[in-house]
Amino acid sequence: MxxxxxxxxxxxxxxxxxxxxxxxxxxxxxxxxxxxxxxxxxxxxxxxxxxxxxxxxxxxxxxxxxxxxxxxxxxxxxxxxxxxxxxxxxxxxxxxxxxxxxxxxxxxxLHPEVSVRSLPEAKALLEAAGTLRRLWVEPPEDQVFETVDGRTGRQATAMRAGADAYPELRPLVEAALTAREELLAAPPERRLLHGTFRQSKVLRGERLPWLAVGPDPVVGECAFDLARLVRDRVEDLIAAPSGASTTRRRVKRLAESLEVDQERLRGWTLFRAVESGVRARRVGRPQDAELLLEFAGWL
The missing domain is CATH 3.30.200.20 (Phosphorylase Kinase; domain 1)
Structure with a gap:
């Protein structure tokens, strides 16, 4: 072949x-x-x-x-x-x-051509959140997985370097790093997480209607996992006049539906959006960086 x-x-x-x-x-x-x-x-x-x-x-x-x-x-x-x-x-x-x-x-x-992202937004979020809930289980006793603390620690180092290279990003980076420190001080639970969950990672299946693929697993609190889902379809959020208020409502709705603390979800959403935005700037994707950092500013 x-x-x-x-x-x-x-x-x-x-x-x-x-x-x-x-x-x-x-x-x-x-x-x-x-x-x-x-x-x-x-x-x-x-x-x-x-x-x-x-x-x-x-x-x-x-x-x-x-x-x-x-x-x-x-x-x-x-x-x-x-x-x-x-x-x-x-x-x-x-x-x-x-x-x-x-x-x-x-x-x-599975059916790689059909993801939850193909559904209307409200239905997509509902199905994606339901799939994610099933993944939040106790990690195995002999777990080999990275922790949220460890992964975000490496990311925090890269974010600080990004703030040095792009001084205009410093306020957002500092806010995200502060949120991380406060969140890690008292995590509410320790679960096996998907790690990179979003709508496009949920595909049509046969055993179940929707199944998650492509995890980059990590052990930590559930709000960390849910944070990436908050910014799904970020380009649509940025283009909408009500994008900021829609984002805040989405945080509230997802937190309530999955019984996650709303402020912890907001904090991890901020950290992960800023981290992705700084990384996008660093590797030469300025348009992606602009979208992500504007989104982060709403939080």
């Missing part, structure tokens, strides 16, 4: 890959090896695909449909496999291999 990485993946990894990273160069070989190891037949590469992994629609030896996913080590595929195994299909895509000799993930086939 001739294989060429999707352009979207090449572009995204080009923005973030550390010097000397050769994962993309070795990806065609890794795909062939993973396919041969599992005796799979490749139907096609999923396009446009994600920004941190390649997904192939495949058939197993018994002709059953499946998905093969490959991601670079910095995307933590081993951690993703462990989280999916712990959830066991409850609210998330089901892993089809309990163990594997490589970092590739063989997963049940």
């Amino acid at each position: 001739a294989f060429e990485p999707p352009r979207r993946l090449v572009r995204a990894l080009g923005e973030t890959a550390p010097d000397g990273d050769d994962w993309l160069e070795k990806l065609p070989e890794a795909v062939h090896r993973a396919v041969a190891l599992r005796e799979l037949t490749v139907e096609r590469v999923q396009l446009p695909g994600g920004r941190s992994s390649v997904v192939l629609l495949v058939r197993r030896a018994d002709d059953a449909p499946a998905v093969l996913k490959l991601a670079p080590p910095r995307a933590r595929p081993v951690s993703e496999r462990a989280a999916l195994a712990h959830w066991g299909g409850r609210g998330a895509v089901l892993p089809l291999e309990p163990d594997a000799a490589d970092d590739a993930l063989l997963l049940e086939r």
Whole structure:
């Protein structure tokens, strides 16, 4: 099978890959090896695909449909496999291999062309929130997952550097860092979280109407996980005259529906929006940065 990485993946990894990273160069070989190891037949590469992994629609030896996913080590595929195994299909895509000799993930086939994002906004938020609730479980005792404290600590370091490089961002960055410190002082619970949850990460399934995919799992409080969902369709929020008030209502509605403290959700939403905005500025996506930082200013 001739294989060429999707352009979207090449572009995204080009923005973030550390010097000397050769994962993309070795990806065609890794795909062939993973396919041969599992005796799979490749139907096609999923396009446009994600920004941190390649997904192939495949058939197993018994002709059953499946998905093969490959991601670079910095995307933590081993951690993703462990989280999916712990959830066991409850609210998330089901892993089809309990163990594997490589970092590739063989997963049940969903409908990649149909995500919750295709629904009207109010319905999409309702279905996405219901899916997310099922994922919030106690982490395994021998948990191998990063913590919210650890992940956001690294992000905070990068945000401070961003504030030094772009002084106009300093007030928002300081507000976000202060919110983080206060939130970490007394977290209300410790759950296994999806880590990068949003509407496009919830796909149509067969076992259940909607199932989450693509976690970057982390252990911490539920408000951290919900925060990314608050800013879904941020471009629509920014374009609407009532965007600021709609955002505040969304925080309130999501907090109430999932029994999360509203102020903690607001705080994590602020931190995550500013972190994403500073990162977008740093890697040369000024339009994305402008949207995210304007959104953060409403909080």
